[in-house]
Amino acid sequence: MSWLEGEFKPQNKGVAKVLGELEARVMEIIWDLGEATVKDVHQLINQEKKLAYTTILTIMGRLADKGLLIKKSIGLAHSYTPAVSRDEFYNKVAETVVDGLFEEFAEPAFTHFLKKVEKDPQKLAELEKMLLKIKEQQG
Known part of the structure; x- marks a missing residue:
């Protein structure tokens, strides 16, 4: 996916972590409108x-061109729809970032992840459920 080949900007908010700020705003509008x-x-x-x-x-x-919007002709104008949902976008970004971190920085990434989770009882409970589910699937 060409939209994931750019720079990850952790200091930005939301979709702008991956896209330019104007691109991010356009995507938010089109996701909202459909x-x-x-x-x-x-x-x-x-x-x-x-x-x-x-x-x-x-x-x-x-x-x-990046594969995030689908362009359709409507007479002389064009209509655009999202090629991926907001959730699909966020999930793919998270997967790509985590894969990159664990590939190069597995131990510190895992340590910081756990430190972040332990501060939030709800997130800790979610992690425990996920771990139980994985253990059950492994037999």
């Missing part, structure tokens, strides 16, 4: 920040 034209997205983004229509057109084209 389907949108460039005009739809441009109007929504312009309520927050004034940008040229062609800027949004370029961003949406790039997101389609």
Whole structure:
């Protein structure tokens, strides 16, 4: 997936950890709407920040090229739908980041993960359930 080949930016929030900030905002809008034209997205983004229509057109084209949006022709305009759901996106990002960490930094990554989990009783309970399920599956 070409959208995972970029830089991971842990200091950014949400989808912008993987995509550019404007790409992330466009994806959030399209996930919320389910389907949108460039005009739809441009109007929504312009309520927050004034940008040229062609800027949004370029961003949406790039997101389609990366495999995140599906472009359909509607007369002279184009409609875009998400190629992956928000949950699929988050899961793939998490899988890729964790795989990369464990491949190169297994021990410190695991240690920091456990330190983070132990501070949250709910997350600790979830981890315990997952471990029990794995043990049951292994027999």
